[in-house]
Amino acid sequence: MSGTSRAEAAASGALPAFLQSCLACATVVFPPRLACRSCGDDRFEPVPAGPGVVEQVTELPGGLRIASVRARGVLVVCSSTGALAEGDSVTVIGSPGDPAAVPAQVYLPGSAHIHNSAHTENEGTP
Amino acid sequence: MSDSVVIAGAAETPYTRHPEPRVTTAGLLVRAAREAVAAAGLRWSDVDGLGVSSFTLGPDHAVDLAWRAGLGPLRWLMEDTNGGASALNMLQHAELAIRSGQASTIVLVSGDRMDAAAFRMLVEHYNRSTEDHLVPLPATGPNALFALLTQRQMTALGLTRRDYGRIATAQREWAGRNPGAVYRTPLTLEEYLDAPLVAPPLGRYDCVPPVSGADAVVLTAAGPPGAEGGRAVRVLAVETTTGIDDQDGDGLTTGLVQAAPRAWERAGLGASDMHVFSVYDDYPAMALAQLIDLGAIAAPDAARDLAERIGTRRLPVNTAGGQLSAGQAGAAAGMHGVVETYRQLAGIAGERQVPDARFGVVTGYGMVLYRYGSCANVAVLEAVR
Numbered sequence: 001m002s003g004t005s006r007a008e009a010a011a012s013g014a015l016p017a018f019l020q021s022c023l024a025c026a027t028v029v030f031p032p033r034l035a036c037r038s039c040g041d042d043r044f045e046p047v048p049a050g051p052g053v054v055e056q057v058t059e060l061p062g063g064l065r066i067a068s069v070r071a072r073g074v075l076v077v078c079s080s081t082g083a084l085a086e087g088d089s090v091t092v093i094g095s096p097g098d099p100a101a102v103p104a105q106v107y108l109p110g111s112a113h114i115h116n117s118a119h120t121e122n123e124g125t126p
Numbered sequence: 127m128s129d130s131v132v133i134a135g136a137a138e139t140p141y142t143r144h145p146e147p148r149v150t151t152a153g154l155l156v157r158a159a160r161e162a163v164a165a166a167g168l169r170w171s172d173v174d175g176l177g178v179s180s181f182t183l184g185p186d187h188a189v190d191l192a193w194r195a196g197l198g199p200l201r202w203l204m205e206d207t208n209g210g211a212s213a214l215n216m217l218q219h220a221e222l223a224i225r226s227g228q229a230s231t232i233v234l235v236s237g238d239r240m241d242a243a244a245f246r247m248l249v250e251h252y253n254r255s256t257e258d259h260l261v262p263l264p265a266t267g268p269n270a271l272f273a274l275l276t277q278r279q280m281t282a283l284g285l286t287r288r289d290y291g292r293i294a295t296a297q298r299e300w301a302g303r304n305p306g307a308v309y310r311t312p313l314t315l316e317e318y319l320d321a322p323l324v325a326p327p328l329g330r331y332d333c334v335p336p337v338s339g340a341d342a343v344v345l346t347a348a349g350p351p352g353a354e355g356g357r358a359v360r361v362l363a364v365e366t367t368t369g370i371d372d373q374d375g376d377g378l379t380t381g382l383v384q385a386a387p388r389a390w391e392r393a394g395l396g397a398s399d400m401h402v403f404s405v406y407d408d409y410p411a412m413a414l415a416q417l418i419d420l421g422a423i424a425a426p427d428a429a430r431d432l433a434e435r436i437g438t439r440r441l442p443v444n445t446a447g448g449q450l451s452a453g454q455a456g457a458a459a460g461m462h463g464v465v466e467t468y469r470q471l472a473g474i475a476g477e478r479q480v481p482d483a484r485f486g487v488v489t490g491y492g493m494v495l496y497r498y499g500s501c502a503n504v505a506v507l508e509a510v511r
């Protein structure tokens with residue numbers, strides 16, 4: 001996330017969004033994994049999702065928009081209660097966003113609490 | 127040891143949109159299995175192998191089902207959890223088990239009592255990534271994901287909603303000739319286009335109706351020539367590929383792009399040799415993607431072929447109506463195509479029989495990890511004359 005969009009997210013009370021980056025080879029993925037497909041390492045760190053670009057968008061009955069958003073090269077599935085269009089620049093955040101925000105905020109669930117996983121989920125015996 | 131393995135019988139219970147309270151998943155599975163064994167001219171006591179796939183059999187598993195159904199002792203037992211790919215996954219293992227002599231008569235059965243509550247439970251708890259990253263959007267079920275995928279395919283292949291309507295309307299025509307399909311009334315292209323949008327560009331007729339039901343096949347070693355009386359179908363090849371990418375592609379290429387060439391090589395055949403196609407049609411876009419990956423349709427010709435080959439039913443695809451019109455009976459969705467291809471090749475497909483059908487191909491697809499399905503498999507079958 002750029003400094004500006006991070007500040008915007010914070011100002012709106014939104015949680016920042018994170019993707020998962022491999023400590024060994026810096027491959028970025030989402031959803032978070034237990035081991036890196038590129039190099040096999042199992043140590044990760046969170047990286048801010050940063051700004052994104054909408055690639056496709058659909059609308060569910062009731063009006064919620066669901067979009068494919070490319071952020072840091074990764075395609076993630078986000079939602080927004082505001083209007084979105086293909087090609088829109090958006091801020092990817094980790095909690096439901098403000099539909100009036102500019103640039104539009106899109107919600108990436110499960111992205112606010114990605115943490116350093118080197119010693120958590122896949123922790124072995126001492 | 128056996129050189130060749132055949133499907134000796136198959137059965138599908140009636141599919142129903144709203145199951146009666148007394149209908150259970152185990153009951154549906156056993157009914158389909160028993161009917162398949164009877165159709166094969168075999169006895170229940172001949173069965174020495176069982177493979178099961180179901181989303182709703184819990185808390186029971188395959189061995190519980192075998193016991194409650196009075197089967198045993200069994201020499202071969204498996205349970206497959208891979209949804210739309212489960213039927214061919216089981217077929218891949220079962221064929222080898224019979225070929226190697228580990229079992230002689232294997233029943234593979236898939237099905238679910240899929241009422242509204244069971245469907246909701248399934249889609250809300252499909253896997254970890256669904257629970258953590260999709261349900262909270264909030265989006266429940268795969269419609270939104272496949273709407274995004276269909277948009278990508280429309281852009282890539284220059285297709286419109288009308289083009290996808292060719293698949294839905296043709297399958298409805300086929301369903302009209304299948305007494306077991308839940309939707310049999312003809313569907314016009316205009317009705318397809320005018321239907322309410324579920325998630326643009328997907329409309330109502332792009333989405334499968336969940337139904338309750340079960341499908342089963344019985345596998346044995348091939349008998350001496352003529353022994354099966356024309357009702358046996360040989361398994362020529364079964365191939366599976368899972369995880370061809372990292373869920374970071376466009377989802378328009380399935381694992382068939384790797385599995386199909388292996389299957390064609392093993393069978394010594396190609397897509398142009400096939401007389402019937404059963405492709406996993408959870409959405410029209412996926413049916414098209416699989417036909418392309420099989421080599422039955424060339425991507426640049428997609429719009430033309432949808433109109434001139436699929437829409438006209440000159441290319442017999444999903445001849446029982448597919449999931450779109452016959453219904454998606456949970457885990458039976460993958461077995462539905464195996465049963466239908468068996469029926470076509472055995473010459474017992476009734477009003478929808480494809481004349482002189484000798485070779486058929488079935489695909490399985492499924493298990494959305496995050497953005498699209500991760501599993502794909504293919505079986506090539508041949509009528510034993």
Ligand SMILES: [Zn+2]
Pocket residue numbers: 022023024025026027036037038039040041
């Ligand atoms: Zn790595």
